[in-house]
Amino acid sequence: MTSSPTVRLTLLLLPALAVILLLIGVPLGLMSWVSLLQKGGSTGVDWSSSPGISNYVRLVWEEDFDGTMILNPTYLVIFLRSVMQAAVTTLLCLCLGLPVALWMAGLGKTGRNVMLLLITIPFWTNLLVRNYAWLIILREDGWTARAVNAVWPFGPVQLLYNDVAVAIGLTYSFLPFMVLPLYSVFEKFDWRLIEAAHDLGATRRRALRRVVLPLVMPGIVAGSLLVFIPCLGAFVTPALLGGGKTAMLGNVIQAQFGAARNWPFGAAVSVVLLAIMLVVMTAMALWRNRRAAR
Amino acid sequence: MPLRHLLAATALSLLSAAPVFAQDAEKTLYFYNWTDYYPVELLAKFEAETGIKVILDGYDSNETLLAKLQAGGATYDVIVPSDYVVPGMIADGLLMKLDAPTLSNFVNVKEAFANPDFDPGRQYTAPYLWGTTGIAYDSAQVPGGELEQSWKVFFEPAPELEGKIAALDISSELILAASLYLGIPQCTESNDDAKRILELLEAQKPKLKLYSADSTVDRMASGEVAMHQLWNGATARATAQRGTIRYIYPKEGTPMFRDNFAIPASAPHPENAKIFINWMMAPENAAAVSNAIAYANAIKSDEFLSDQWRAMDAINMPDDYASRLVPTQDCSPAARELQDKIWTRLKG
Numbered sequence: 001m002t003s004s005p006t007v008r009l010t011l012l013l014l015p016a017l018a019v020i021l022l023l024i025g026v027p028l029g030l031m032s033w034v035s036l037l038q039k040g041g042s043t044g045v046d047w048s049s050s051p052g053i054s055n056y057v058r059l060v061w062e063e064d065f066d067g068t069m070i071l072n073p074t075y076l077v078i079f080l081r082s083v084m085q086a087a088v089t090t091l092l093c094l095c096l097g098l099p100v101a102l103w104m105a106g107l108g109k110t111g112r113n114v115m116l117l118l119i120t121i122p123f124w125t126n127l128l129v130r131n132y133a134w135l136i137i138l139r140e141d142g143w144t145a146r147a148v149n150a151v152w153p154f155g156p157v158q159l160l161y162n163d164v165a166v167a168i169g170l171t172y173s174f175l176p177f178m179v180l181p182l183y184s185v186f187e188k189f190d191w192r193l194i195e196a197a198h199d200l201g202a203t204r205r206r207a208l209r210r211v212v213l214p215l216v217m218p219g220i221v222a223g224s225l226l227v228f229i230p231c232l233g234a235f236v237t238p239a240l241l242g243g244g245k246t247a248m249l250g251n252v253i254q255a256q257f258g259a260a261r262n263w264p265f266g267a268a269v270s271v272v273l274l275a276i277m278l279v280v281m282t283a284m285a286l287w288r289n290r291r292a293a294r
Numbered sequence: 295m296p297l298r299h300l301l302a303a304t305a306l307s308l309l310s311a312a313p314v315f316a317q318d319a320e321k322t323l324y325f326y327n328w329t330d331y332y333p334v335e336l337l338a339k340f341e342a343e344t345g346i347k348v349i350l351d352g353y354d355s356n357e358t359l360l361a362k363l364q365a366g367g368a369t370y371d372v373i374v375p376s377d378y379v380v381p382g383m384i385a386d387g388l389l390m391k392l393d394a395p396t397l398s399n400f401v402n403v404k405e406a407f408a409n410p411d412f413d414p415g416r417q418y419t420a421p422y423l424w425g426t427t428g429i430a431y432d433s434a435q436v437p438g439g440e441l442e443q444s445w446k447v448f449f450e451p452a453p454e455l456e457g458k459i460a461a462l463d464i465s466s467e468l469i470l471a472a473s474l475y476l477g478i479p480q481c482t483e484s485n486d487d488a489k490r491i492l493e494l495l496e497a498q499k500p501k502l503k504l505y506s507a508d509s510t511v512d513r514m515a516s517g518e519v520a521m522h523q524l525w526n527g528a529t530a531r532a533t534a535q536r537g538t539i540r541y542i543y544p545k546e547g548t549p550m551f552r553d554n555f556a557i558p559a560s561a562p563h564p565e566n567a568k569i570f571i572n573w574m575m576a577p578e579n580a581a582a583v584s585n586a587i588a589y590a591n592a593i594k595s596d597e598f599l600s601d602q603w604r605a606m607d608a609i610n611m612p613d614d615y616a617s618r619l620v621p622t623q624d625c626s627p628a629a630r631e632l633q634d635k636i637w638t639r640l641k642g
Contacts (some may be wrong), residue, residue: 037432039627074642078638078642110554161504240454243504244641244642245504245641246641247642258355259464259465259630259633259637260631261357262634
């Protein structure tokens with residue numbers, strides 16, 4: 001075998017390409033293909049059906065109970081709700097994660113390591129178990145509900161089984177994904193830059209806006225993506241803490257692969273979810289490029 | 295596909311030639327059952343008596359079981375499908391022929407379960423447990439202390455109970471209950487019927503505290519809700535912790551499920567599976583399950599049933615309620631699509 005650089009490069013890249021193709025390309029390709037098929041009689045997919053886009057049409061247009069085709073807002077509402085819920089969670093995580101990460105970066109070496117350990121500890125427990133813990137914390141006669149009701153002037157508050165409970169549960173679950181990237185940015189941050197900004201006459205606000213924010217931005221963007229994207233597909237938390245009253249995208253997909261036995265439609269919803277995420281990520285990347293160019 | 299059928303057929307013919315109680319070389323059994331639907335202590339007894347080690351795995355719905363088997367690659371020896379999914383599984387070739395009446399303990403099976411409509415002659419399945427989906431309520435939290443034996447108390451509750459009610463978060467169960475209340479045939483394919491069901495469920499939704507099919511026993515036992523659309527066995531277990539809980543067999547129709555043991559066509563240890571299924575039809579073993587998880591079994595084992603359960607209507611159904619029982623059916627794809635439409639709009 002020749003050992004020309006091109007051949008060697010190809011050979012070296014081969015494992016990585018194979019992994020990408022096998023673990024990302026094949027499953028996604030299969031998902032997209034299934035989304036074009038029809039569901040089977042008793043089975044999930046009719047593999048012999050001819051491909052078409054009816055599953056995507058169904059997301060917007062639907063046959064009403066009286067047989068006419070109507071604009072069906074249900075899925076649009078669910079999409080919008082999921083995006084909103086994910087956005088609120090991302091914002092809450094940012095508000096909570098930023099001070100925590102900043103404080104951690106200011107600690108000594110031992111303090112930092114202890115905090116990093118504490119932040120990763122929840123991952124040692126299953127997500128389902130942690131959500132059940134919140135069921136107990138927020139339950140009607142629990143101490144949280146009593147404390148809130150003691151100070152809330154407008155009658156008894158129901159903490160569980162609503163969108164607020166879902167937001168609390170999601171924020172709790174995804175907070176570490178926000179803290180860790182922010183911490184890694186703050187850890188490397190050169191605080192002398194702020195002094196330099198002050199020396200050059202910048203006010204505190206201006207130093208924050210022109211010096212700190214641009215340097216911290218990569219951490220904020222990475223953290224936001226890490227929170228927003230898994231949030232969009234969450235289904236355990238809405239089902240448990242939301243009391244199953246309002247569906248999010250994850251619940252719709254789960255229902256299609258389960259009770260409805262309609263894998264193609266479930267796959268179509270998944271493809272759309274993937275498309276939303278791609279749009280978000282592309283927008284973020286474009287925005288950063290433009291900033292970098294400026 | 296034809297190759298797989300051929301292989302399955304060959305495997306079947308080989309099996310039927312083998313003596314019934316031959317063990318597989320490997321003393322293992324993969325048991326795939328509903329979560330929390332079998333007392334694990336009993337598996338230790340089975341292992342002690344037969345030397346076969348059982349590995350238990352759990353699922354949460356017939357649909358999950360179906361999806362697993364249809365996707366292929368799942369290796370289980372014994373599964374527990376409910377009555378309504380059995381015909382479809384047989385038609386799709388997912389089950390191995392078992393011929394339950396040839397097993398020595400089949401004589402213990404109660405007559406009502408020996409030759410069911412969903413598997414005539416018990417060729418593919420053997421009976422496990424059976425139960426109903428009715429309404430559990432806490433008589434201490436209900437005005438007057440007693441409720442009518444009707445779905446009305448659940449769908450159109452008294453104002454005092456609003457916000458204290460839980461419904462099962464399972465589309466088929468809730469839609470079936472609504473259909474029974476409205477007098478609509480199970481698995482309806484009519485758009486008008488679907489519309490009426492949706493209207494009933496939408497009117498009920500603001501009066502519900504939540505939809506959930508998890509931790510139902512704790513929810514009732516802790517008094518978190520005063521009423522729960524619930525299975526009879528779960529109600530009985532909650533009653534053991536909170537004595538004021540009662541169970542309703544709604545007069546409009548009480549859905550009944552009959553769960554079964556079956557062997558998947560792809561089972562790696564079918565002979566061990568037969569030994570296990572036969573062992574489970576011994577009265578003392580069937581009763582051990584009922585005593586532990588509070589669902590009635592289909593074996594003549596009433597004498598072994600503990601007094602605690604015998605005293606409860608929820609597990610020991612009064613005979614005159616038998617006419618209210620409605621067997622669960624497998625809905626057609628068109629009916630399932632309609633149910634999905636109702637469910638999505640209800641939750642959307």
